[in-house]
Amino acid sequence: MGGIAMITLKNDYLTVKINPLGAELTSVKDNESGLEYMWQADKAYWGRHAPILFPIVGRLQDNQYRLNGETYHMTQHGFARDREFTIIDQTDTQVSLELTADDETKALYPQDFILTLSYELVDHQLKVNATVTNPTDEAMVFSFGAHPGFNVPFGGALADFTDYNVTVSPKQTYQRVPLVGPYSDTKHSVPLDLHQPLSLKHDLFDHDAQVLTLDNHETTVMLSTPSDDHGIALTVAAPYLGIWSPYPKQAPFVCLEPWWGLADDVQATGDLETKVAIQKLAGKDSFKASYQITYF
Template sequence: MFSIENQQLRISIHPKGAELQSIYHKGHQTEYMWGGDPAFWGKHSPLLFPIVGTLKANTYYYQDKPYTLSRHGFARDREFGVEAQSPDSISFLLKSDADTRSNFPFDFELRILYRLLDSGLTTTYRVTNPATPPLYFSVGGHPAFRVPLVAGTEYADYYLEFDKAENAPRWPISRDGLIETQPQPMLDNTRTLPLKKELFAKDALVLKHPASSGVALRSARTERGLKLDYPGFPFLGIWAAPNADFVCLEPWCGIADSVDSKQQFTEKEGINRLEAGQTFERTWTLTVF
């Protein structure tokens, strides 16, 4: 486990998946991350790469050849190396190898950089194509935050507050983990979404191209909360395991296959293409209070 800290915060990251596992505020002694109870969901903040979500039949085709990837890809299960570290920042690196090429026939360098701010942190995904052929990929975050955050409050005391009024429908997820073809009404000219565990009875709430680039977790019963800013991420997932005391706020550059997907990787919704020598970078920022 690796840690970085400043006067206010201490965060811990596991090298497996370069997974953020703890955000602790030393001043008011609050832990913001879900503890990873395996009875509900044993992860904390997995990195989604080289796909986000599920492939149809767990299979995609590239240059007429089939490849298999499980949900959210392999990065979350791989050991990352530490490339650089300072008291308040750390950078992890994963490179393509024979293992990754067996089901993902592209060369890549994947970096995830954590940097502490006075009252939060930035998480940066940096993908580089070191080879000549184009690199196709998706990348996203899956951080899980404790709800309730403080004693004496309950799950239903909390709500999500978007930067802007949203008229965003929810894109349902099929039993196979695929995006259905028709959205369902969800947010109707509102900035708020009250939290209740029944919201996630049919998997995640998936938003495509929301008007907002930030969402906060708040409660009228406590001043403790957090704000996630995700500019440049076209999709947002909101999820919790059944009856679990957390909510995931997931900024994505990519999305699961649709139920009518043709499974062609280069045509996949949300896919990113990098030419030789190019670098793709996106950053989400978490502020805690």
């Protein structure tokens, strides 16, 4: 880990590990059974656990964008996932970490920012809160997202990938944003009936993620199997939620991803200020995002 000490949070039910590199959640274990819920970053499939996506979500066309007349280059999901955060507050069950702009980030993204991530264990639930603060008087534009990956099957489970379901509540028909290659096609959203659970199959992801439009309504997405009593439930009020597993790899994990942003649209102009689903923050203002994951 390059000498960076892992952060451990623990209560009566769960033990959680977080890496200050990227403020990344790397492990959630059930204390009684030792069951591991989080994907363990096997590079044969995907070498990350739960990266934080900032200041973009997804991919930019040609990995570049324009802001204030200048062109900048930035790779998929931005740089926060590869930067070391500073611990600003920690107890046995809670930690807050912070990332601020510096010369390296400004070469990729010229805006000043303070990105704070906090994780708090409460019984069987992990509460995750993010704040993006604009410390300047000038408006800023950005996207934010989370990308937690969960073992399927969960560690020690007897079930197979295809025994698992994704249940979305409220049960309704959602608008799904198709992806054309890595880009969003927001003008051609299609209905996805989720009155019934979505049965997991690897080819569900043959066109990349399933991207649901949530319109900031509180939504709970549960990953579980009839084969045992274990699962996770992620609750969030975000504009979008991605469900992803790499295809054609037969990868034993699924990501449930709350997004306050999208990959560039197929018709993107390259201008960050008019990017699809971009967040805008006035000078001295703050943006807040949160979600909760319950482990059972």
